[in-house]
Structure formats: structure tokens, C-alpha cells
Amino acid sequence: MSPRTVFGPYARLFAVPGSVAFSFAGWVARLPLPMLGLGAVLLVAGETGSYGLAGAVSGALALSSAIAGPQWARVMDRRGQGVVLQRLIAGYFAFGVAFVVAVTAGAPRWSWFVLAVLCGGTGANIGSLVRARWAEALADAERRQTAFALEAVVDEVVFVVGPPLVTLLATLIAPPVGFLTGIVLGSVGGLWLARQRATEPTVQPVDPSAPVRRWAALNATVLVIAAVYLAVGAVFGALDVVVVGFADEEGAPALAGVALAVYSAGSLIAGLVYGVVRLPGTLTTRFLVTAVGFGLAAQLLWGVGSLVVLVASGFVAGLAIAPVLVSGTSLVESRVPRSALTEALAWTTTGLTLGVTVGSALAGAAIDAWGAEEAFAVPALAAAMAAVVALLGAPLLRRHRDPVVVPVVGERVEPEAAG
Structure with a gap:
């Protein structure tokens, strides 16, 4: 390419x-x-x-x-x-x-x-x-995917x-x-x-005679993706702590920043590519595939025994980050009304933020109890949890047919989001 x-x-x-x-x-x-x-x-x-x-x-x-x-x-x-x-x-x-x-x-x-x-x-x-x-x-929905990948x-x-x-x-x-x-x-x-x-x-005008709109967070799609993002965020938070601890144990604390930068670089590269490729399947399928791919890629962390292996494993695992985040954002954008889009996207980010907090705390406790090398189990298990939650939520995500192209003219509300 x-x-x-x-x-x-x-x-x-x-x-x-x-x-x-x-x-x-x-x-x-x-x-x-x-x-x-x-x-x-x-x-x-x-x-x-x-x-x-x-x-x-x-x-x-x-x-x-x-x-x-x-x-x-x-x-x-x-x-x-x-x-x-x-x-x-x-x-x-x-x-x-x-x-x-x-x-x-x-x-x-x-x-x-x-x-x-x-x-x-x-x-x-x-x-x-x-x-x-x-x-x-x-x-155009494909151009929105590119824009979300850019972000x-x-x-x-x-x-x-x-x-x-x-x-x-x-x-x-x-x-x-x-x-x-x-x-x-x-x-x-x-x-x-x-x-x-x-x-x-x-700003979408509110019809005073219409029923009060539900919170966008009550949309099943938003809830599933926020839950997956919670596990994804736990990977981020845990990895930051564990990489610093592992580099310190290896006697090269300055290399922690290098390892984390390589991890982010993998995601950056994957995000740029994912934003322009035209993949087959519905938005739901793309999200499920990328979530499972994220869970599998992070299992490489079980094999970390040196800084060289950490950098290589981190880069490969990083390649799976942006696709799951972009596909999740695209799916949320297709399932909520314009009048609730900002709120819905904010709830998914909240899932990530809470996950980072939880992951950091768990990783710190794991390092104290087991040592940094064994503590890589925390981000690996959190990534596996992200894949499991996505698969468990698949029936809810598949309840509604994903549009191929979502028009901007007029209010787009699928039955699930129309409360």
C-alpha cells in the first residue's frame, strides 16, 4: 500500500x-x-x-x-x-x-x-x-470511518x-x-x-409533546461497546504500570518509554491503514472481529521475558488497538440519533477512562504480589475479557441491521435508539 x-x-x-x-x-x-x-x-x-x-x-x-x-x-x-x-x-x-x-x-x-x-x-x-x-x-459512512481513524x-x-x-x-x-x-x-x-x-x-429541537428521550447510555449498542472499552482501557492502564515496573526490574528504566512508544506506534500505523481500507462485512461484524483480534494479539504478553521480546510483542499487540476503537466508534455513530451522538461517544470514552483506572490499580497490586514479569497477566487477561464481552454482547449488537451508507439529511434513528 x-x-x-x-x-x-x-x-x-x-x-x-x-x-x-x-x-x-x-x-x-x-x-x-x-x-x-x-x-x-x-x-x-x-x-x-x-x-x-x-x-x-x-x-x-x-x-x-x-x-x-x-x-x-x-x-x-x-x-x-x-x-x-x-x-x-x-x-x-x-x-x-x-x-x-x-x-x-x-x-x-x-x-x-x-x-x-x-x-x-x-x-x-x-x-x-x-x-x-x-x-x-x-x-458518506466510509469517509466517517476515515475521520474516526484519524481521531x-x-x-x-x-x-x-x-x-x-x-x-x-x-x-x-x-x-x-x-x-x-x-x-x-x-x-x-x-x-x-x-x-x-x-x-x-x-442542535436538534426538542418536541415538547414527545416523550422524554432516554439517555443514550441506555442504548444497548452503547452499553456493549462501553463495556468492551472498559476492558480495553484496563489493558492500557495495566500495561503502562507493568512496563515501567518490568523495565526497572531489568535495570533499564529509561527503556520503559521506548517500549510504550513502540506500542502506541503500532496502533498509530494500524489506525492509519484501517481508516482507508474498505473491509467486507457489516459494522457489527467488523467490531466483533477487531475485538477478538485485540484479545488474541495481547496474549503475546504472556511470553515477555526480556525487553527485546517486550518491544516486539508490544508492537504487534499495538496493531490491534486502533481498529477496535475505530470500529466501535463507527458502530455507535450508526446506532444513535444525531441529537444524542456526543453523549453516546462520551460514554464510550468513559468506559476507557474507568478501565485505565482499574487496570492501573490491578497492575500495581499484581507487581507487588508477583513481580513485574508475572504481572503481564493483568493486561493479557483484560484483553481476553474485551473479546469475551464483545462476543457475549453480539446478540444485542445484531438485533439491528447495520446500514451500508447512513444519510445525513434528516434524523437517523434506529428502533433501538428512538426512545
Whole structure:
């Protein structure tokens, strides 16, 4: 496959008016996603010397963000992205700065948790906002798949750039600088995105005589995919912890970043290719195949016994990441009404976020109990669980026939999503 074949469809995406601006703004606004949790750990641990307390504060921030994100997305579906996002960013910036001041000034520790929860709770789920804009702009289902693949690649770049950046800033300058940089980047990118009103999804008018719409999370497709993404996120969280522990045991802690970067690179490459190939089968079939492929590829982690094997296994396992995320997003987009799309996409991201939190905790406990090499069982089993959950949910996913091409004109609501 030539570079022109791979990159041509992505270049044509940016012929859509305003797409360069909203996609790049979304990338900047998403940089805090991996930066704030790690930044909070480095900040609190640097001030107190307690990684237990640091992990608890970081977990409170992540949990509040995961819960609040879909709620704000629901409001944006009803009132518009720009209006809501501008108000959220104001709170996000204020609470983030207040959190740093409270920690560095030695305020009561309960206030650290309160401010961390408020900061996380005012953060918008930027990825779902950008994907909803692509869905609004592109009439062709295959081009939407390409756009979703592009955003999956953007997510990978964020997770490649964010952690090293916040670590360098916190260690080379001062612990608060890493967290504050994430807050500033998120605020600048979020406000930039909020100002782009021409490309935000059209707000669907609510019929006062119609029954109250169900939460998009009650859509069976969204629930199944969010559950699969929970297991996928557990792989991400566990692997970050286990790779760092394994590299430390091998006497080469600096190579942990290399191994994780190779893992992400595999996903990035697969995402670019998956976004342009025209695969046979329905959206449901593609999702099930990619979920099973993800579960099988990660079983290579059982054989890790050296850093060389880790890098090779990580690259192969990484190739399976983007396809399952892109196919899941495409399936959700085809099964919910436009008026609930942002919320539905936010719930799938919440599944990933919660999975990362759970996976990190389980991996840390496994390393303490068994050692880092044996702890690779955690991400391997989590990946297998993702495949099992997808297969168990297959009957629910197959209840509705997937459209080959989904029209943009008018409201598209399948029976499952029409409540």
C-alpha cells in the first residue's frame, strides 16, 4: 500500500471547510487527557512524598471526569457545543489553578480532593465533540470511518506526547509546572474549539409533546461497546504500570518509554491503514472481529521475558488497538440519533477512562504480589475479557441491521435508539 493510497483519503478530509481548525483545536484540547492524572501524581508526591495519597487524588480527578463528561455532552447535544464549552473551560481553568495552589500552599488535604473533583468534573470530553463534528460534516459512512481513524491516531499521538512532556516539566522545572501546563493547553484548545460555531453539530429541537428521550447510555449498542472499552482501557492502564515496573526490574528504566512508544506506534500505523481500507462485512461484524483480534494479539504478553521480546510483542499487540476503537466508534455513530451522538461517544470514552483506572490499580497490586514479569497477566487477561464481552454482547449488537451508507439529511434513528 503506497503512501499516497494511505494518506490521500486523510488529505481529502481536510477539504471540508473548518475541519483543519476544529481537528487541530481538538488535538490541543486533548493533550491534558494523559497529562493531568500523571501531573497530579507528580505534584502531590513531590509535595508529600506519598505515592498512595498522590494516586488517590489522581484517581478522584479521573473518576469525576469520567462521570461528568457524558453529562456535559448530553447538555451540549441540547444546547450546542460552543455555549456550554466556554462556561466549562472557565471552571476547569479556575479549579485547576486552585488545586495547584492548595497543594503547594499546604491547604488541608480534604480540599485537594474537592478541587481535584471539581477540576475533573468541569472537563469536557473533547474527543466526542470532535467526532460529532466529523459526523455532522461527512455524509458518506466510509469517509466517517476515515475521520474516526484519524481521531484515533490523534488520541495515540496525545498519549505519546503527553506523559513525557508532563514528566519533563515536573522533574526539570518544578512539580506544579507539569499539571499547570496541561490545564493551560486544555483551556486554550477548548476555547479555540468553542469559538468555531460554524462546524458544531446542529442542535436538534426538542418536541415538547414527545416523550422524554432516554439517555443514550441506555442504548444497548452503547452499553456493549462501553463495556468492551472498559476492558480495553484496563489493558492500557495495566500495561503502562507493568512496563515501567518490568523495565526497572531489568535495570533499564529509561527503556520503559521506548517500549510504550513502540506500542502506541503500532496502533498509530494500524489506525492509519484501517481508516482507508474498505473491509467486507457489516459494522457489527467488523467490531466483533477487531475485538477478538485485540484479545488474541495481547496474549503475546504472556511470553515477555526480556525487553527485546517486550518491544516486539508490544508492537504487534499495538496493531490491534486502533481498529477496535475505530470500529466501535463507527458502530455507535450508526446506532444513535444525531441529537444524542456526543453523549453516546462520551460514554464510550468513559468506559476507557474507568478501565485505565482499574487496570492501573490491578497492575500495581499484581507487581507487588508477583513481580513485574508475572504481572503481564493483568493486561493479557483484560484483553481476553474485551473479546469475551464483545462476543457475549453480539446478540444485542445484531438485533439491528447495520446500514451500508447512513444519510445525513434528516434524523437517523434506529428502533433501538428512538426512545
